[in-house]
Amino acid sequence: MSFTNYLANIRNSVVSIFEGMAVTFSWMLRRPHTVQYPDKVDKGHELIKEGFRGILEVDVSLCTGCLACQRTCPIGVILVEVSKGTERYITRFDIDAAKCMYCGLCTEACPTNAIRHTKEFAYSVDDIRKLVLHYIKEPVKPYKPVKDATPDNFNAGRFVSEIVKNREKEYVEYEAPSVKIPDGGQTEKEKN
Amino acid sequence: MFEISSKILDYFGISSDFSVIVVVLVFFVYGLFALTFASLFAGITSWYERRIAGRMQSRIGPNRVGYQGFWQWLADGLKCWFKEDIIPKDTDSVLFRIAPYFVFTGVLSTFVVIPFSPTIVGSDMNVGLVYIIAITALVVAGILMAGWASNSKWTLLGGIRSAAQMISYEIPVALSLIVVIIPAGTLSLQKIIQMQGGAPYNWFIFHNPGTFAAFFIYFTSALAEGNRTPFDLPEAESELVAGYNTEYSGMRFLFFLFAEWMNLYVIGAIATAVFLGGWRIPGIAYEVQAASLWLQFVGFIIFLIKALLLVNVIIWLRWTLPRLRIDQLMIMCYKYLIPLSVIMILLSVFFTVIYYSLPFLSLAVRIVLFILSLIVAGYFGYRVYFNIKYFPDKTYLRWMI
Amino acid sequence: MTLEERLNLVKRENEILLNMGPQHPSTHGVIRFIVRADGEIMVEALPVVGYLHRGIEKLAEQTPYTGFIPYTDRVDYLAAMFANHAYVMGVEKLLGIEVPKRAEYLRVIACELNRIASHLIALGSMAMDIGAFTPFLHGIRERELINDITEMLCGARLTYNYMRVGGVSKDIDDRIIKKINDFLDRFLPGFIDEFNRLITNNEILVKRCVNIATVSADEAINFGLVGPNLRASGVKWDLRKNMPYSVYPELKFEVPVGEGFRGEVGDSYDRFVVRVKEMEESARILKQAVSQLPEGEILAKVPKRIKPPKGEVYSAVESARGELGYYIISDGTENPYRVKIRTGSFSAMKAIHIKSQGCFIADLVVLIASMDIVAPEIDR
Ligand code: SF4
Ligand code: SF4
Numbered sequence: 002m003s004f005t006n007y008l009a010n011i012r013n014s015v016v017s018i019f020e021g022m023a024v025t026f027s028w029m030l031r032r033p034h035t036v037q038y039p040d041k042v043d044k045g046h047e048l049i050k051e052g053f054r055g056i057l058e059v060d061v062s063l064c065t066g067c068l069a070c071q072r073t074c075p076i077g078v079i080l081v082e083v084s085k086g087t088e089r090y091i092t093r094f095d096i097d098a099a100k101c102m103y104c105g106l107c108t109e110a111c112p113t114n115a116i117r118h119t120k121e122f123a124y125s126v127d128d129i130r131k132l133v134l135h136y137i138k139e140p141v142k143p144y145k146p147v148k149d150a151t152p153d154n155f156n157a158g159r160f161v162s163e164i165v166k167n168r169e170k171e172y173v174e175y176e177a178p179s180v181k182i183p184d185g186g187q188t189e190k191e192k193n
Numbered sequence: 194m195f196e197i198s199s200k201i202l203d204y205f206g207i208s209s210d211f212s213v214i215v216v217v218l219v220f221f222v223y224g225l226f227a228l229t230f231a232s233l234f235a236g237i238t239s240w241y242e243r244r245i246a247g248r249m250q251s252r253i254g255p256n257r258v259g260y261q262g263f264w265q266w267l268a269d270g271l272k273c274w275f276k277e278d279i280i281p282k283d284t285d286s287v288l289f290r291i292a293p294y295f296v297f298t299g300v301l302s303t304f305v306v307i308p309f310s311p312t313i314v315g316s317d318m319n320v321g322l323v324y325i326i327a328i329t330a331l332v333v334a335g336i337l338m339a340g341w342a343s344n345s346k347w348t349l350l351g352g353i354r355s356a357a358q359m360i361s362y363e364i365p366v367a368l369s370l371i372v373v374i375i376p377a378g379t380l381s382l383q384k385i386i387q388m389q390g391g392a393p394y395n396w397f398i399f400h401n402p403g404t405f406a407a408f409f410i411y412f413t414s415a416l417a418e419g420n421r422t423p424f425d426l427p428e429a430e431s432e433l434v435a436g437y438n439t440e441y442s443g444m445r446f447l448f449f450l451f452a453e454w455m456n457l458y459v460i461g462a463i464a465t466a467v468f469l470g471g472w473r474i475p476g477i478a479y480e481v482q483a484a485s486l487w488l489q490f491v492g493f494i495i496f497l498i499k500a501l502l503l504v505n506v507i508i509w510l511r512w513t514l515p516r517l518r519i520d521q522l523m524i525m526c527y528k529y530l531i532p533l534s535v536i537m538i539l540l541s542v543f544f545t546v547i548y549y550s551l552p553f554l555s556l557a558v559r560i561v562l563f564i565l566s567l568i569v570a571g572y573f574g575y576r577v578y579f580n581i582k583y584f585p586d587k588t589y590l591r592w593m594i
Numbered sequence: 595m596t597l598e599e600r601l602n603l604v605k606r607e608n609e610i611l612l613n614m615g616p617q618h619p620s621t622h623g624v625i626r627f628i629v630r631a632d633g634e635i636m637v638e639a640l641p642v643v644g645y646l647h648r649g650i651e652k653l654a655e656q657t658p659y660t661g662f663i664p665y666t667d668r669v670d671y672l673a674a675m676f677a678n679h680a681y682v683m684g685v686e687k688l689l690g691i692e693v694p695k696r697a698e699y700l701r702v703i704a705c706e707l708n709r710i711a712s713h714l715i716a717l718g719s720m721a722m723d724i725g726a727f728t729p730f731l732h733g734i735r736e737r738e739l740i741n742d743i744t745e746m747l748c749g750a751r752l753t754y755n756y757m758r759v760g761g762v763s764k765d766i767d768d769r770i771i772k773k774i775n776d777f778l779d780r781f782l783p784g785f786i787d788e789f790n791r792l793i794t795n796n797e798i799l800v801k802r803c804v805n806i807a808t809v810s811a812d813e814a815i816n817f818g819l820v821g822p823n824l825r826a827s828g829v830k831w832d833l834r835k836n837m838p839y840s841v842y843p844e845l846k847f848e849v850p851v852g853e854g855f856r857g858e859v860g861d862s863y864d865r866f867v868v869r870v871k872e873m874e875e876s877a878r879i880l881k882q883a884v885s886q887l888p889e890g891e892i893l894a895k896v897p898k899r900i901k902p903p904k905g906e907v908y909s910a911v912e913s914a915r916g917e918l919g920y921y922i923i924s925d926g927t928e929n930p931y932r933v934k935i936r937t938g939s940f941s942a943m944k945a946i947h948i949k950s951q952g953c954f955i956a957d958l959v960v961l962i963a964s965m966d967i968v969a970p971e972i973d974r
Binding site for chain 2: 007010011018019020021022023024025026027028029030031032033034035037
């Protein structure tokens with residue numbers, strides 16, 4: 002190591018440390034980028050962007066019972082049961098939110114926008130079984146698609162907010178609603 | 194402390210038969226004061242450092258416990274206190290248990306000679322600086338013990354690294370202090386402070402070019418001796434998990450951290466006392482200051498401000514710089530710092546001798562050096578301004594968020 | 595005989611066996627190294643892979659073609675766009691689909707944003723492994739802005755699932771374009787220069803990285819290194835230029851190669867600087883792509899059920915970690931017959947093994963970080 006090299010080493014160290022310290026000091030004079038979630042979020046600070054793929058919700062009144070979502074889901078977390086017979090009823094619509102990876106493939110497959118993402122992302126519960134979300138309380142008639150209908154200006158999060166609200170409740174075993182079939186057919190459940 | 198004891202004896206008219214008791218009591222009180230001061234300092238710094246680091250990294254930092262998170266340090270301390278003290282199987286359990294106290298004691302013992310004001314000092318030893326260098330060797334022993342007794346390879350590596358590092362860096366620390374001892378002519382910290390003036394250009398750092406460089410050499414090697422970044426190899430978290438304290442938990446772990454943060458103050462205080470004029474107030478003679486209680490208090494505040502400024506710089510360096518490698522650390526010690534400090538000793542001798550015959554040169558050199566450092570500080574301010582202008586983020590001068 | 599026992603056989607006197615990982619602060623995920631060290635100096639660091647093996651390739655055989663796209667996100671979580679891109683390109687080749695121009699541009703925009711984000715993490719974590727914490731968080735801060743953009747673009751911040759066979763899933767709008775432009779304005783001169791002042795030119799970092807684990811051009815090719823690791827060794831090989839795909843031929847950009855910026859060609863510092871320069875180039879590509887964005891469809895006409903004809907295809911893109919290849923065999927059914935993923939991190943592991951010999955333990959950390967290893971990419 003030559004002597005000039007020796008001096009250059011000292012000079013480089015001093016200069017680069019000096020510059021680095023100027024950079025870090027300049028950041029002391031700036032506003033932090035982080036926010037105090039959840040208690041000090043500024044007004045108008047958009048936490049979740051439009052189009053965020055959060056927890057799924059189903060507007061059962063729009064569901065046609067076509068099972069497209071169930072077939073598309075790569076990991077099979079959607080369970081839709083439709084009763085057989087002349088008059089079809091949707092008797093079960095479950096989504097296992099614990100397994101769902103929010104890929105959004107089901108929402109793209111759905112013809113009526115019945116299944117869609119909300120902006121909800123914080124919904125921790127104390128019992129993992131509560132994360133199986135049941136969207137059907139009583140059998141519903143499938144939606145008849147209208148031709149050239151534009152999707153409703155739906156209010157995403159309507160259903161999920163209820164679920165999030167109820168998460169403190171005790172877990173109760175879910176019973177799929179059975180259907181009274183007018184023409185004497187059987188529900189899936191009765192068959193088993 | 195002896196003067197204070199004798200004053201108390203006189204004041205209450207106690208016969209000298211009881212002087213031993215009074216002296217012991219006074220020392221005990223002073224010891225408690227030093228311990229409280231050091232612990233409070235360590236605790237508050239642990240919070241302060243995280244806040245500063247947060248701002249530098251455009252985060253907020255701890256702000257949940259109390260006003261702006263001020264009581265975070267207490268919460269952390271309590272948490273560590275209540276945690277289970279795990280002593281892993283197959284450790285050398287006696288060494289494992291006592292190692293943290295060695296480290297803690299090693300750092301705390303330096304408070305014996307670190308002055309707070311002209312009379313408030315544990316013991317104004319005439320070999321104060323030597324005492325400091327000697328007593329901090331206890332830290333090495335403690336860390337090596339911790340590293341060995343944990344019976345883990347990572348801790349052992351950390352312990353060996355720190356032993357090598359701290360023993361090596363004691364040399365430049367001592368040599369750079371000698372640079373000041375030459376013009377001062379004494380080893381006692383109080384006498385060294387006494388010999389400096391209150392005004393900045395009368396400080397020993399501006400005494401001659403040798404001491405000016407010695408200040409930086411001392412600062413660097415003290416950082417290395419105290420295991421601070423960029424020299425925190427013994428606890429390099431990305432290499433050695435957590436170095437010598439990997440296996441520790443609970444209160445014993447806290448003692449290591451305590452020692453580390455107390456050491457910040459020790460570094461700052463010694464540099465302040467030796468290079469930056471200590472508790473001297475500009476324009477007030479030593480005798481006047483020593484006689485008045487109020488002026489002593491002002492001196493204490495001045496001392497604290499200077500030391501805390503240096504602590505700030507240490508924290509700031511930590512969050513700016515990467516870490517050296519072990520061989521580079523040794524190269525830096527033996528190839529750069531030691532030869533440079535020897536040169537500075539020679540320079541210092543040269544200037545000290547010259548000043549005897551040419552007193553006006555002394556003032557000229559001091560003022561030139563002072564102005565030079567002002568220019569550097571000004572340039573630094575410009576660079577900060579440049580950085581702020583260069584990046585589109587707005588400035589925001591409120592410290593609390 | 596287990597690995598440990600075998601290692602104990604070759605162990606010489608004075609050596610210690612250190613187990614680094616799978617849980618270790620600087621192994622970037624669950625990678626394990628068995629380090630044979632003589633004090634601070636390593637004899638070798640033997641990588642042990644497989645701690646993050648999830649059988650993604652096998653899963654592909656049970657999943658329909660579209661359903662596998664979300665899985666590709668998980669191959670390389672820091673640069674998921676590229677995995678999407680390589681896979682859908684392969685399926686498109688099998689089907690013989692022409693992708694609309696606008697979709698191609700959107701893919702390029704998404705990929706380059708992702709490249710910047712990935713390199714920010716790579717550089718930041720390398721600086722952090724060397725001991726500087728602040729550059730990492732400054733990198734994270736900028737990456738957060740990119741995450742915001744991708745969140746608006748495709749709805750997710752990490753596992754994008756943005757691309758579809760035949761195009762992309764969502765269109766871009768003016769708000770997103772404005773956000774991208776805002777980001778580029780602060781990124782190109784501002785952030786890069788500040789980052790260089792803060793860490794790239796820092797003498798300690800330079801001294802830590804220079805001449806550490808130098809990989810010469812020949813060696814790099816023999817190890818099978820790809821991407822920035824290969825280019826840092828001075829080999830000008832970039833799939834975007836050498837095997838053009840998508841709309842890269844229409845965009846102007848340079849391919850930065852290692853020139854021995856402070857030491858030998860192909861040392862750890864070159865790998866660092868090459869990544870910094872690549873971020874600049876990506877920002878330039880983004881500027882052009884955003885301004886040239888054509889109008890049109892974003893999804894080609896694709897049958898609802900994707901059933902490619904019998905055949906096999908290899909499609910590769912230049913990911914943030916180099917050539918990322920998907921080899922897909924179709925047997926004419928709805929599921930692929932076999933999918934093989936070729937990733938850069940896996941070959942880099944071998945290079946780490948060879949290059950670690952004779953280094954300091956502290957250098958191993960630099961070496962791992964400079965190769966930009968991502969654990970799921972090794973094991974898949
Ligand atoms: S978002 Fe993906 S994983 Fe979740 S239910 Fe829909 S298709 Fe299945
Ligand atoms: S949610 Fe949509 S896709 Fe699923 S069954 Fe109902 S209509 Fe079909």
